[in-house]
Amino acid sequence: MSQETIMSRRDALKLGFVGAGAAMLSASQAMAAAPTEKDVKFDEEYDVIVIGSGFAGLAAAAKSAERGYKVLILEKMGRVGGNSVINGGGMAIPNNPLQKKYGIEDSNEKFYADCLKAGLGINHVEMLELIAKRAFDAFDFAVKCGAQFQDDKPPLQFGGHSVARSVVTKNASGSGIIQPMAAFVEKLPGCKLVTRAKMDDFVMSNDGTTVIGVTARINYRFDNKLYSDDIENKTGEKKVYRAKKGVILASGGFAMDKMFRKMQDPRIPDDADTTNHDGATAGALLKAFQIGALPVHIDWIQQGPWASPDERGFGTSPHVTQGGTFKYGISVDVRNGKRFMNEMADRKTRADAQYVILRQDPKAYPVSLGTYNSFDQNVIETLDKALASGVMKKFDTLDALAANYKIPADALKATVKKYNEDVKNSVVDEFKKQTLPEIYGKEAIEMKGPFYASRQMPKPHHTMGGLKINTKAQVISANTNKPIPGFFAAGEVTGGTHGASRLGSCAITDCLVCGMVAGENI
Structure with missing residues (x-):
């Protein structure tokens, strides 16, 4: 990679993004503003645009569409689901009926204590409270979409949990949620899901304050290289989409992004195997940083033991x-x-x-x-x-x-x-x-x-950091400490909820809950 492609540390410090990853971009790229409405001609218009088709993205799309909104889901890979479809299928739900059936005592307070212990106390507690409060809602919604869970045996106790509180899909895989949920979403009126569709950038209002759409490439062909979202990959046909209500970013984590993860933790070798799918890269996250999204806990990368x-x-x-x-x-x-x-x-x-x-x-x-x-x-x-x-x-x-x-x-x-x-x-x-x-x-x-x-x-498994969101799934601006209008996020692309390390089986809960919340609030 040429020296011009890698931003100097001095340039990164000027932008204040060393820990957030602008150090891997060229100075001209990092400083380039996102296109505004006056710079583009929209090809299509939707109420809501969702980036990513995992647990968070599909939940957000479903809730948005159920409110009568016209929804577009863009998935850069050739298949739906991202990491969610290869997830182990465990979903942590404090105080669930299966616990009561088997005499297992639990509480939201126990759940918070377990998460804070694993997260080294740096968790954003308001987000833990949100997912605990809405966990069973998310379970019910997954079942409504067609997911099936094991109900003939006790819940499982994953490492770090003080009690057994995790229900598991019947096929012990996240695909048991993703496949029926994708089918459910695609049957909703006004909901369109497109694979091999890579979001390239956000489109901002002319005053630069509000997210009003995205630029993308249709028929994109992913090519996993050292820098996974390779700037030399020009495949696909360019499109510009307007989002009248806003954009929901649910693009997932970056454990497969060899360049970006090494910026955060230089101890991770380039050839380190991970538990993630090939498309788990940082491109969309970096675009969010460029429009001012607040980064949280970016250099905490969890390893699966x-x-x-x-x-x-x-x-x-x-x-x-x-x-x-x-x-x-x-x-x-x-x-x-x-x-x-x-x-x-x-x-x-x-x-x-x-x-x-x-x-x-x-x-x-x-x-x-x-x-x-x-x-x-x-x-x-x-x-x-x-x-x-x-x-x-x-x-x-x-x-x-x-x-x-x-x-x-x-x-x-x-x-x-x-x-x-x-x-x-x-x-x-x-x-x-x-x-x-x-x-x-x-x-x-x-x-x-x-x-x-x-x-x-151990293998890199979950990237703990990402965008800061509030309990309405609104993305917070690093410039104003207020929500960026028209911009929501959910899932592993966000940070703070789990602190330094996420407990097993909390990802599905987090992603479904925050995806639902984004769809309900946008």
């Missing part, structure tokens, strides 16, 4: 660890056979513990192990797939497991023995993991063969 080096992307590993080897089993350092973390802590705590090992020896991938008799039904349903892919392996004895991963066998057996004793005696171990009793009233489950194991490696 349940990912594996033995498969690409999200894969099956999170399913077999979350309700299996992490929840009821253990993770060990392969160099000494000892546990090194609370396997049910929040994601940041676990990923940080894994990185202590991997930064000392990049090939010493920690191993997570457990036994079949303790696995949740979701794990059992995924087990054959995980075994066939080689992500998970089965061993009759601990000696065989230790030999495969080159773990000191005697040390591993001692670790398992101590863990079983702690479980049997209801001992809270040194890592403060809830080992016993199993929260649904089962008897204590000891680890005994056959054993199932997989290697773990």
Whole structure:
């Protein structure tokens, strides 16, 4: 990449956007104003334009269309759903009926406490209050759109949550929400969804204060390079769209944007695998910054501690660890056979513990192990797939497991023995993991063969930062600290809600709630 393409640090400081990413743009690009009404000729006119077709975008579009608005959804990729369609399908809902059915006590206050602990206390609490208040509304709306959830088993307890509060789609995937919701949206009068349609810029009112539309390219062909929204990619036919009521940005996070993520966290290698789809890039976010949107927590990038080096992307590993080897089993350092973390802590705590090992020896991938008799039904349903892919392996004895991963066998057996004793005696171990009793009233489950194991490696998963929005999903201006007229946002493109690290299964709740709120308020 030429020197002209990369803005100098001095130029970035002049713009005040070093932490927000203008450092990766040329000075002329970053300083170029968005086009105004006098600069363009509109090809088509809609009431509402939504950028992105994941949980947040589809919820926003549906709520807007239900109010009688004419809605256009622009999705830059060739398929609908973004990261949402490959999401694990878990949705955190405090005080849900399934909890009451199984005698699980919960409260919004417990939910806030859990989120604040994981987020290191830097969460914007008013946003947590919003998603807790509207969580069941969002669930009901997803069901109205055709989503189906597992209702014949207890809710799941994801890492960092103090109680089980997460319901899961029947297919244990975000596609269980996205596919029916996309079909629901496309049947709504006046609602149009276009794929391979990349938003290039916002169109502002002539006085530069209000978002009134977007420029875009139709039949765009995404090309994932080092800088994922490559400025040299000129594919597609240019279009200009007016939005009479406003624009809702739901373009997602940027964990696949190798250049931008490295600007925020230089420790992330260019070739680091992620759990995200290829189109999870920063282009739309940067355009929002250029029109004055306030950035929040941009350099907090969450790593998924349940990912594996033995498969690409999200894969099956999170399913077999979350309700299996992490929840009821253990993770060990392969160099000494000892546990090194609370396997049910929040994601940041676990990923940080894994990185202590991997930064000392990049090939010493920690191993997570457990036994079949303790696995949740979701794990059992995924087990054959995980075994066939080689992500998970089965061993009759601990000696065989230790030999495969080159773990000191005697040390591993001692670790398992101590863990079983702690479980049997209801001992809270040194890592403060809830080992016993199993929260649904089962008897204590000891680890005994056959054993199932997989290697773990953190992968960039969720970009915590983004645009600051208020509880009406209005984007806040960095210049005035007030909402930018005509501009709303929802989902992972926003920041602040989850602080330093999001708890698992809170993404669907956040995206659906804030998408709905944007559609209700625009």
